[in-house]
Amino acid sequence: MTDISTPASLADSPVIVTVAPNGAYKTAKDHPAVPMTPATLAAEARACLEAGSAMMHMHVRKPDGKHLLDAQAYRDALKAVHDEVGDRVLVQVTSEAAGVYRAPEQIAVVRELRPQAVSIGLREIAVPEVPEQELAGFLGWLAGERIMTQIILYDAADLARWQDLRARGLAPAGAWSVLFVLGRYSAGQTSSPRDLLPFLQAYDFSLPWAVCAFGREENACVTTAAAFGGHMRVGFENNLLLRDGTVAPGNAALVAQAAEGGRVLGRPIADADRAREIYGAVR
Numbered sequence: 571m572t573d574i575s576t577p578a579s580l581a582d583s584p585v586i587v588t589v590a591p592n593g594a595y596k597t598a599k600d601h602p603a604v605p606m607t608p609a610t611l612a613a614e615a616r617a618c619l620e621a622g623s624a625m626m627h628m629h630v631r632k633p634d635g636k637h638l639l640d641a642q643a644y645r646d647a648l649k650a651v652h653d654e655v656g657d658r659v660l661v662q663v664t665s666e667a668a669g670v671y672r673a674p675e676q677i678a679v680v681r682e683l684r685p686q687a688v689s690i691g692l693r694e695i696a697v698p699e700v701p702e703q704e705l706a707g708f709l710g711w712l713a714g715e716r717i718m719t720q721i722i723l724y725d726a727a728d729l730a731r732w733q734d735l736r737a738r739g740l741a742p743a744g745a746w747s748v749l750f751v752l753g754r755y756s757a758g759q760t761s762s763p764r765d766l767l768p769f770l771q772a773y774d775f776s777l778p779w780a781v782c783a784f785g786r787e788e789n790a791c792v793t794t795a796a797a798f799g800g801h802m803r804v805g806f807e808n809n810l811l812l813r814d815g816t817v818a819p820g821n822a823a824l825v826a827q828a829a830e831g832g833r834v835l836g837r838p839i840a841d842a843d844r845a846r847e848i849y850g851a852v853r
Contacts, residue, residue: 585801593808612650658842665691677708761784796831796837
């Protein structure tokens with residue numbers, strides 16, 4: 571396969587900075603700037619766009635603040651963000667279970683919504699509850715609909731399983747990318763740039779890839795990934811701290827740090843149109 575992730579020059583490889591502003595769990599008790607409503611997601615989209623983000627990884631919530639997967643709730647939030655920033659932010663919805671939903675429900679919401687972009691946790695849908703034929707049908711549908719689908723991988727075993735699905739044709743050519751989650755199962759759920767090494771050693775670099783991380787070294791982790799040709803995801807979903815250990819005033823500060831790291835490496839900061847080209851290409 572063609573190596574698309576390590577171009578001849580980093581200067582020829584724009585880096586996508588994605589903000590994950592809220593996640594499934596954090597609330598105003600964790601930080602008063604965690605966006606919980608369509609209106610606050612829209613305001614965060616604008617602030618993070620101005621700080622250098624091309625993309626938002628979106629969670630929606632119930633009125634009581636709990637995690638929600640619901641097509642109409644997503645439509646409401648997507649409209650609010652579009653009304654605020656137009657097409658200048660690429661919005662990726664999540665299908666995360668968060669201990670609330672099971673694989674068939676997750677798949678059903680994605681099919682009903684038919685989003686422009688979605689993240690899928692491989693270990694959440696590749697389960698005995700979903701026969702492999704049904705899993706292949708869903709993956710084939712995502713590919714056929716040209717939905718920009720980011721496969722979330724927690725370790726090298728997840729990566730090997732995903733590459734096997736592709737090799738066997740169960741995940742046909744589509745608008746795929748992968749997200750390496752660093753340190754999800756480390757002590758204290760804190761990440762280190764060293765956590766990237768097992769992924770890099772096992773990856774075939776056939777798809778665009780990005781990294782997210784937990785804790786104070788989030789910025790070091792995503793900057794390390796950018797040095798190897800990867801993309802960045804930062805935000806309150808996984809981390810509230812700036813690189814100096816102080817609490818970030820908002821998601822935009824974390825985005826600005828990431829964008830600065832990309833520029834230091836000589837990589838241009840992608841806008842939403844470039845992000846759609848990178849994540850939307852069929853492979």
